[in-house]
Amino acid sequence: MSEFLKFVGPLGSTAVTVKELKIKPGAFLSQGTVILLYSADQNDATAKFKSGKMGRIEEVLVKAGDKVTRGDNILKISAECSHPTVMKDMCAECGADLKDDNKPDTSASTASVAMIHSIPELKVSTSEATNLGKEDQKRLLKDRKLVLLVDLDQTLIHTTNDNIPPNIRDVYHFQLYGDRSPWYHTRIRPRTLEFLSNLHSLYEFHICTFGARMYAHKIAAFLDAEGKFFSHRILSRDECFDSRSKTANMSALFPCGDSMVCIIDDREDVWNFAPNLVHVKPYHFFKHTGDINAPPGLSKKENDEKEGVDLDKIVQNKAKDKKTEEKSKANDEDCKKEESEQEKDVEKEESRQEKEEKEDKDSKEKNKEEDKEKDGKDDVADDLELSDDDSDSSSSSSDEDDSKKKENNSEKEKGGKDDLIDIEDSDDYLYYLEEILKTIHKAYYDLYDQMTKNDRVVPDLKTVVPYVKRKVLQGVCLVLSGVVPTQVPVQKSKPFLLARSLGASVEESVSKNTTHLVAARPGTAKVNEAKKLAGIHIVTPDWLWACAERWSRVDESLFKLGSRQAVTMKPPAHCSSPEIAFAERCAEIDISEGYSRQHSVAESDPFLAFSAEDLKGMDKEVDDILSGESDNESSSSDDFDGHGGGGDGGDARGGTRAKRENDEDLGTCIQMRRRSSSESSLDSLSAAEAPRGHKRKADDVRSFDEDEDSNLERPYAKLYRGEEVPSDFEIEDDDVGGNEDWSLMGAELERELGS
Numbered sequence: 001m002s003e004f005l006k007f008v009g010p011l012g013s014t015a016v017t018v019k020e021l022k023i024k025p026g027a028f029l030s031q032g033t034v035i036l037l038y039s040a041d042q043n044d045a046t047a048k049f050k051s052g053k054m055g056r057i058e059e060v061l062v063k064a065g066d067k068v069t070r071g072d073n074i075l076k077i078s079a080e081c082s083h084p085t086v087m088k089d090m091c092a093e094c095g096a097d098l099k100d101d102n103k104p105d106t107s108a109s110t111a112s113v114a115m116i117h118s119i120p121e122l123k124v125s126t127s128e129a130t131n132l133g134k135e136d137q138k139r140l141l142k143d144r145k146l147v148l149l150v151d152l153d154q155t156l157i158h159t160t161n162d163n164i165p166p167n168i169r170d171v172y173h174f175q176l177y178g179d180r181s182p183w184y185h186t187r188i189r190p191r192t193l194e195f196l197s198n199l200h201s202l203y204e205f206h207i208c209t210f211g212a213r214m215y216a217h218k219i220a221a222f223l224d225a226e227g228k229f230f231s232h233r234i235l236s237r238d239e240c241f242d243s244r245s246k247t248a249n250m251s252a253l254f255p256c257g258d259s260m261v262c263i264i265d266d267r268e269d270v271w272n273f274a275p276n277l278v279h280v281k282p283y284h285f286f287k288h289t290g291d292i293n294a295p296p297g298l299s300k301k302e303n304d305e306k307e308g309v310d311l312d313k314i315v316q317n318k319a320k321d322k323k324t325e326e327k328s329k330a331n332d333e334d335c336k337k338e339e340s341e342q343e344k345d346v347e348k349e350e351s352r353q354e355k356e357e358k359e360d361k362d363s364k365e366k367n368k369e370e371d372k373e374k375d376g377k378d379d380v381a382d383d384l385e386l387s388d389d390d391s392d393s394s395s396s397s398s399d400e401d402d403s404k405k406k407e408n409n410s411e412k413e414k415g416g417k418d419d420l421i422d423i424e425d426s427d428d429y430l431y432y433l434e435e436i437l438k439t440i441h442k443a444y445y446d447l448y449d450q451m452t453k454n455d456r457v458v459p460d461l462k463t464v465v466p467y468v469k470r471k472v473l474q475g476v477c478l479v480l481s482g483v484v485p486t487q488v489p490v491q492k493s494k495p496f497l498l499a500r501s502l503g504a505s506v507e508e509s510v511s512k513n514t515t516h517l518v519a520a521r522p523g524t525a526k527v528n529e530a531k532k533l534a535g536i537h538i539v540t541p542d543w544l545w546a547c548a549e550r551w552s553r554v555d556e557s558l559f560k561l562g563s564r565q566a567v568t569m570k571p572p573a574h575c576s577s578p579e580i581a582f583a584e585r586c587a588e589i590d591i592s593e594g595y596s597r598q599h600s601v602a603e604s605d606p607f608l609a610f611s612a613e614d615l616k617g618m619d620k621e622v623d624d625i626l627s628g629e630s631d632n633e634s635s636s637s638d639d640f641d642g643h644g645g646g647g648d649g650g651d652a653r654g655g656t657r658a659k660r661e662n663d664e665d666l667g668t669c670i671q672m673r674r675r676s677s678s679e680s681s682l683d684s685l686s687a688a689e690a691p692r693g694h695k696r697k698a699d700d701v702r703s704f705d706e707d708e709d710s711n712l713e714r715p716y717a718k719l720y721r722g723e724e725v726p727s728d729f730e731i732e733d734d735d736v737g738g739n740e741d742w743s744l745m746g747a748e749l750e751r752e753l754g755s
Contacts, residue, residue, distance in 0.1 A: 005075040007068045015067045084125040120239045133256035148203035151265040153291050159186045160286040169420040176214045187285040195430045202441045206233040211293040213238040244295045259460040276461040281429045281574045432550040473504035477513045482520035501577030548575035
């Protein structure tokens with residue numbers, strides 16, 4: 001709602017002249033703000049006209065030099081403040097407390113965008129955020145820079161909560177929440193500081209991590225002690241709008257779009273597999289430790305058992321080496337002491353001999369003198385010699401003590417540095433990542449410079465980054481051999497999709513256009529065919545994985561196919577493409593979840609799959625088999641009677657033979673019935689409609705089962721467990737609970753039909 005602000009000049013004056021305006025359209029007008037300067041006459045001094053209302057200026061209706069009278073409209077303002085900038089529920093424009101429910105005019109606030117990383121309480125309106133975003137974009141284009149969102153854990157650092165020895169070099173130990181809080185141990189990736197300093201002129205760094213706010217700022221202090229790389233641009237878990245995704249804050253941080261934003265992270269899922277992401281090789285230093293700040297519910301698929309440093313073994317080995325060094329030093333010192341003592345003994349012996357010779361000479365010369373004078377002189381000489389010996393020994397001992405003190409002090413000074421354990425870290429991925437980011441920056445501004453000034457549109461890194469990646473293997477035509485499983489289509493396999501994302505063309509067979517053959521093992525038909533053609537590089541799949549990791553064509557001689565060479569069949573997790581990510585996401589979708597297909601009639605009851613004619617034919621076949629069996633039994637009984645009854649051994653053998661033939665016929669009958677699936681017809685009939693001879697056949701089966709060895713497990717037990725039963729076993733019709741037995745037979749028949 002708009003209203004007009006009227007001029008209220010001095011009483012009695014007819015018209016005044018506007019000398020100067022102090023406000024502009026779009027500015028916020030508060031009470032007491034000077035709007036303009038005016039004068040009643042040419043010679044009069046200027047006076048100030050202040051506002052008595054509050055609102056945002058929409059239009060200025062007067063200009064300098066105009067004459068206005070009392071009651072004229074000079075401004076058009078909005079009646080209420082829209083609170084475009086809010087800090088902790090307080091409007092920065094009008095100072096209104098937005099938490100005060102007694103003021104209805106403070107409820108409508110347009111401030112909803114938090115543009116400052118570390119101050120989510122500061123919000124601005126959408127229009128204000130857009131204006132600020134445009135200014136940032138102009139500044140970046142003027143400085144020819146891009147924005148780089150940097151992840152911390154396993155991208156530039158690796159942190160663990162495990163117990164780590166305190167004397168490892170280049171490992172930072174700290175606590176975040178006082179003396180009772182857990183210890184954090186952080187190792188910075190090799191060449192990180194050089195990486196940041198080299199790219200500082202090309203990118204504006206922003207930290208974006210799922211670590212807590214204090215953790216993020218602590219790590220930033222290790223990486224950027226002077227604050228020249230990251231400054232206040234640190235986004236932690238406490239400022240993230242979504243605990244599982246980092247993309248939720250993108251629209252607030254970059255209200256004009258993320259066309260100039262590049263991302264480096266060791267995992268793609270938290271960025272929703274964005275095309276402007278450079279998937280970084282994860283950094284592992286501490287063994288058995290992954291990402292301690294991973295978002296809940298998103299487990300990274302990686303094997304930490306094979307990577308990292310086992311610090312316990314290194315510390316033990318260092319302790320052993322130190323003990324051996326100490327022992328060797330002690331032995332060396334003992335040897336030196338013994339040698340020095342021996343040298344001292346030799347020197348003492350030599351000095352003693354010299355003294356004795358001197359004494360002999362002196363005594364001979366002085367014998368000529370008088371006895372009294374000679375005795376006195378000899379005593380004085382002896383005293384002098386004794387005093388000289390004492391002074392020499394004391395001076396030598398003091399020199400030894402001074403040298404020992406100096407050695408001890410030097411050892412103490414060096415002790416603090418020598419106690420730190422140096423661990424060799426062979427990670428060199430940041431060399432390749434630096435080259436990747438430099439290539440992306442060059443491609444972006446080359447494309448920007450090619451556009452005309454009139455039709456110049458800011459390029460989008462979502463298209464530039466995949467374009468740079470497709471240039472890696474451009475012009476390469478490769479064939480895969482033994483890399484893709486036989487049950488997986490080549491066009492849907494990971495090696496195929498990865499090679500296509502790098503710009504290579506993939507063919508199914510070796511031809512004259514083939515430049516590379518990626519083979520898992522030697523001796524295949526494609527390998528032999530490629531050897532016949534000149535100019536084809538035969539490499540292992542690791543060559544393709546290395547190209548995807550470094551975004552460059554790696555020297556093929558490093559990955560030549562050999563008979564004793566270890567081969568990695570699957571690409572590492574960080575060697576992926578948007579197509580692979582899409583295929584993996586679609587593979588996780590279960591289309592049958594929440595939807596159950598209704599079984600067909602034949603699936604619910606297999607016996608209903610037979611027609612009436614099939615059932616009649618099965619019944620007739622069973623009747624013919626059983627009638628033939630009764631004829632055989634009658635003929636065998638006649639033969640037995642014709643031989644004169646029991647008692648004769650030959651007749652007994654004949655009866656046994658007849659019984660065996662009867663059993664064989666019965667077994668054949670059962671097998672034929674199983675092959676013809678005649679059980680379905682019997683299950684559809686009632687007990688009164690049972691076919692002729694069926695009960696008699698069942699009795700024969702029962703008698704046949706009773707003749708079997710009683711130690712063997714009965715087929716009924718196997719049938720109830722769902723195991724395979726003998727082929728000549730038949731279900732009895734007159735058993736109790738026949739319906740359940742027939743249902744088991746139906747299940748067995750369904751298994752046979754399915755096989």
